[in-house]
Each structure stands twice: as structure tokens, then as C-alpha cells.
Amino acid sequence: MRNEGDGAIYWKxxxxxxxxxxxxxxxxIGNSYSxxxxxxxxxxxxxxxxxxxxxxxxxxxxGNPICQGNGAAERYCTIQKSYPSxxxxxxxxxxxxxxxxxxxxxxxxxxxxYTGTLHFISISFSNLENSSYFRTLAGSLMSAxxxxxxxxxxxxxxxxxxxxxxxxxxxLQIFPSGLDHFNxxxxxxxxxxxxxxxxxxxxxxxxxxxxxxxxxxxxxxDRDESSGGVPQLKGAxxxxxxxxxxxxxxxxxxxxxxxxxxxxVYRGTIASDQLVAIKRAQRGSLQGALEFKTEIELLSRIxxxxxxxxxxxxxxxGEQMLVYEYIPNGNLKDGLS
Numbered sequence: 274m275r276n277e278g279d280g281a282i283y284w285k286x287x288x289x290x291x292x293x294x295x296x297x298x299x300x301x302i303g304n305s306y307s308x309x310x311x312x313x314x315x316x317x318x319x320x321x322x323x324x325x326x327x328x329x330x331x332x333x334x335x336g337n338p339i340c341q342g343n344g345a346a347e348r349y350c351t352i353q354k355s356y357p358s359x360x361x362x363x364x365x366x367x368x369x370x371x372x373x374x375x376x377x378x379x380x381x382x383x384x385x386x387y388t389g390t391l392h393f394i395s396i397s398f399s400n401l402e403n404s405s406y407f408r409t410l411a412g413s414l415m416s417a418x419x420x421x422x423x424x425x426x427x428x429x430x431x432x433x434x435x436x437x438x439x440x441x442x443x444x445l446q447i448f449p450s451g452l453d454h455f456n457x458x459x460x461x462x463x464x465x466x467x468x469x470x471x472x473x474x475x476x477x478x479x480x481x482x483x484x485x486x487x488x489x490x491x492x493x494x495d496r497d498e499s500s501g502g503v504p505q506l507k508g509a510x511x512x513x514x515x516x517x518x519x520x521x522x523x524x525x526x527x528x529x530x531x532x533x534x535x536x537x538v539y540r541g542t543i544a545s546d547q548l549v550a551i552k553r554a555q556r557g558s559l560q561g562a563l564e565f566k567t568e569i570e571l572l573s574r575i576x577x578x579x580x581x582x583x584x585x586x587x588x589x590x591g592e593q594m595l596v597y598e599y600i601p602n603g604n605l606k607d608g609l610s
Contacts, residue, residue: 292316292333292439293591299323300339302332311399313439322349331399333435361411361430374488378448379427385454386429386446387463389484392511393441394588397476401433401441409475410443417472418447424459426450440589445482454489468510470569479569479588481511510585514592517541517551524553540599548599549584553592569595 297318316336332349334340340350364379371383378384398406411428418425431444447463449455455463466472467482474480520541521528531538536555542548572583572595587594 292336300334313399315439333439361407364427375453376446379429380448382426382448383453384426384448385487385489386448387455387460387484387487388444388446389467389482391443391445391467391480391482393443393477393480395478396441397478401435406476407433407443410477413472413474414445414447417466418463421462421466423462423466424450424452424455425463441477455487460487481586483511512543512585512587512594512596514587514589514594516543517553517587517594517596520544520549521551543584543596547584550581550597550599552595552597554594556591 292313292315294317296314297320299321300314300319301323302312311331313331313333314337315333319334319337319339322334322339334349335351337350361379363377363381366381369377369381369383371377375383375385378386407430411430414428415425418428426448428448429446431446433441433443435441449459464482464484467484470480518524520543521539524537524539528539528541529537530540530550536553539551539553540548541551569583569586581600582598584596584598586596
């Protein structure tokens, strides 16, 4: 891409993601481009688009001035679903007819899957029509489950979409092995593996998992004093920028509790009424996506009574923030006692 003196933007690549930058001027796709060209220019300042009648590739212009008028076709100015909405195919078997809310697995067995959504922050590919990427994802998930000896029979990936922040979102269904449902231990171990991000997924970058709860044991959970409440899975969760902005009153100075070369630390209260400390990196100290992902993975694995626990993270709108449990002021002796 090059920005000419007349302000025009010319595109000659197979696929590029340049959302959330400060690109402006006129977009000119030109005539020489790949049949698989994908262009993501969401949330920039593009004011005009030289459309070619023959251009029918993926183009995302949501959040640009051009979408406020009649300068671009409507399909370029709406959030696009970039991949067919059906789930991954079955494994050479006939889909089972299931009852009582159960679902047919990739191996055509009726079961109650553990379901949630995978959110990928920084994928390294743009052609979501290439099914090999989704086979790789399914293979990576199954490899992680089996290597950790978890009771998983198969996984199904459904409804890939790209949201306003260019995050890839995929519905994940995890089917139990041997039975038609998971027990409490199975759900806890599978959920912890996904939230702890303890295994790499090639080409997908940092990710987080939000589950939908599980249907088949919570209603029967014995809530007496000896058993406690329904198990709560512990792991680093994703926070939106807006959530953290609100809980710190727009990062008000009155909530600043520390600073350093990386940026500032703010005190805030998240929706669960938990007091947290939010480390917000300043622009000059931002890490690359891989380094930030590695730091999250490392911190989420550390669980010790003398180490502050990682509650979650934020990685959007050019921000990198880590959310820790809040420890009130005190000396070292107080903290270790």
C-alpha cells in the first residue's frame, strides 16, 4: 500500500489488516490484486473509495467517514460474517437424531457438549474461507485435551464471525468421552485448560474463552455446607477497554496508585464488586502481541499465596492492560503473614 501525494491509498497485496490506525484519503483498490484479497481498514479516516465494478472481494470499512454518507457500498460498511455459519463437518457418519436437548457430535453420538466462544485477538491470516485453518484449530484443541488426559471425545467449531474490533469469534462445542455428559471434574479441568491458555494455537495468536455454563450438573449440585456452591472456574478473563475505563472513572488521577517505566497502575472495582489493580501500559512501552500473550500465559499459571493473582487482561483499541487482585497498602511482613 502507498499513500500518494493526492491522498489516494493503493492496494496491491493478498491481504492486510490495518484497522484502528490513522489512515486517511481515498482508497483505490486498483486492478491488480489476488482473487483472495481481503482488506480490513475498519476504524480509520478514509473519506472516499474509488470502486471498481468488478471488485467483489472482502473489504471492511466500518468506522470510516465514508460510511457516514453514500461513498461506499452498504456491504462494505456493515460488520461482515466472513465464513459460512455451519459447524465443522461430521467424520464420515450420519448425523444422529437427538432428543432432550442433546446434540449430535462430529462422530454422530448424541451428547451434551460444554459450549462457549473462543475470541482470537490477533490472527495471522485473513482468508477465513480456507478451511485448513479451522482444521488446525480443532486439531490443536484435541491434542491439548488428549495430552492432558481430559475426557473429551471431539470438538466442533461453529459460526466464525469478525467483530467491530477485528477479533475472530468462534463458537466451540466440546463433547464428552464415554458418557453423554461431563461430570463436575471434567468441566473444571477442561475449563481451566482453556482459560489458563497453557497450549499454543498456530496462526491464531492471543485468545480467551468465555463459556456458557453447563446444563447437566449445576441443577443437581448439592449446596450444603460440606460441598459449597457450584464450582467457579479460575482463570484470567478478558476485559473490554470500556469496562476498565468505567471502573477507574476514565483512569482518573485519584485512582492512580503507582507508576513506572511501563505506565501507571489504577485502582478499580469490576462488576463482581471485586477491587482490582489495573496496570496500563503507556504508548512507548507497548509490547508486541506475542510478547503480551506470553506474559499473560505466564502470569495466569502462577498461583501462590505470596504472589498477586492475575484476574484478567485487556488488548484492544491499541491498549495493553493487566488486571490483578488488589492488595491494600502494608509492609512486607504483613504481606507474607
